[in-house]
Amino acid sequence: MSKIDEIAQAVETGKSKLIEGLVNEALSGGEDPLKILNDGMIKAMGNVGEKFQKSEIFVPEMLVAARTMKKGVEVLKPKLAAGATTSLGKCIIGTVHGDLHDIGKNLVALMIESAGFEVIDLGVDVTTEAFITALKANPDTKVVALSALLTTTMPAMKDTAVAIKASGLKGFKLIVGGAPITEDFAKQVGADGYTTDAASAAVLAKKLAG
Numbered sequence: 274m275s276k277i278d279e280i281a282q283a284v285e286t287g288k289s290k291l292i293e294g295l296v297n298e299a300l301s302g303g304e305d306p307l308k309i310l311n312d313g314m315i316k317a318m319g320n321v322g323e324k325f326q327k328s329e330i331f332v333p334e335m336l337v338a339a340r341t342m343k344k345g346v347e348v349l350k351p352k353l354a355a356g357a358t359t360s361l362g363k364c365i366i367g368t369v370h371g372d373l374h375d376i377g378k379n380l381v382a383l384m385i386e387s388a389g390f391e392v393i394d395l396g397v398d399v400t401t402e403a404f405i406t407a408l409k410a411n412p413d414t415k416v417v418a419l420s421a422l423l424t425t426t427m428p429a430m431k432d433t434a435v436a437i438k439a440s441g442l443k444g445f446k447l448i449v450g451g452a453p454i455t456e457d458f459a460k461q462v463g464a465d466g467y468t469t470d471a472a473s474a475a476v477l478a479k480k481l482a483g
């Protein structure tokens with residue numbers, strides 16, 4: 274079994290004690306950090322989701338897999354964020370109200386930070402009011418990024434996006450993303466941009482802020 278397959282298996286089965294060592298071994302064996310992330314960890318989380326959908330596993334197993342992935346990402350972080358500067362301005366990011374998923378949002382934050390933004394991460398389950406308060410406190414914000422992972426929290430994303438646009442606050446672009454979000458939905462909620470993954474979110478943020 275390749276090191277990347279071992280990493281995927283460790284994430285899928287929630288072997289949080291093994292993950293740090295495995296990721297370090299893969300890195301010292303010359304594996305590309307992005308390949309470890311995409312082909313190892315993100316792919317494994319996809320399998321976890323499928324198993325959950327088929328009721329082969331339940332929330333506790335999903336949670337330990339998520340914890341394992343988070344530990345693995347911590348090891349990768351310095352490699353993924355290499356060369357970060359903070360000259361492009363501020364980006365406020367958060368997972369919308371009602372939604373507790375943060376692994377994807379954290380990756381988007383990491384990539385946006387690596388692209389040169391100062392990231393203000395509001396966390397998960399972020400209310401519309403909290404986004405607007407953060408924007409008022411940081412009037413020099415260049416990008417606001419909303420993440421949602423549940424179809425049931427898409428309406429919260431819409432409410433937040435619409436309220437941000439209607440707030441009268443200016444000078445920033447709004448981007449949205451997350452597994453259930455589509456380009457059509459992004460247009461409907463009035464976002465300035467939408468992407469499917471963390472790397473392209475950083476490219477888009479840079480383009481829109483430029």
Ligand code: B1M
Nearest residue numbers: 322373374375376377418420423424449450451452470471
């Ligand atoms: Co939940 N969960 N979960 N979950 N969970 C999903 C999302 C689900 C698809 C699983 C499934 O059924 N197959 C399903 C949603 C179904 C739906 O709405 N259609 C689901 C469900 C149902 C639930 C609960 C309702 C389960 C329950 O309680 N019965 C519950 C909801 C809790 C809540 O939020 N209120 C729940 C809970 C949880 C845990 C807490 C156990 C845990 C989250 C832990 C955490 O995040 N700290 C969890 C997990 C781990 C998952 C899966 C398995 C993995 C998510 C993940 O981290 N993926 C997930 C299944 C799946 O995704 N296949 C699932 C890896 C991550 C890197 O990808 O987050 O998609 P992702 O991020 C990507 C892109 O989406 C994009 O870039 C990222 C990286 O490239 N992206 C953006 C994300 N945000 C972006 C923003 C952008 C641009 C791109 O611009 C701003």
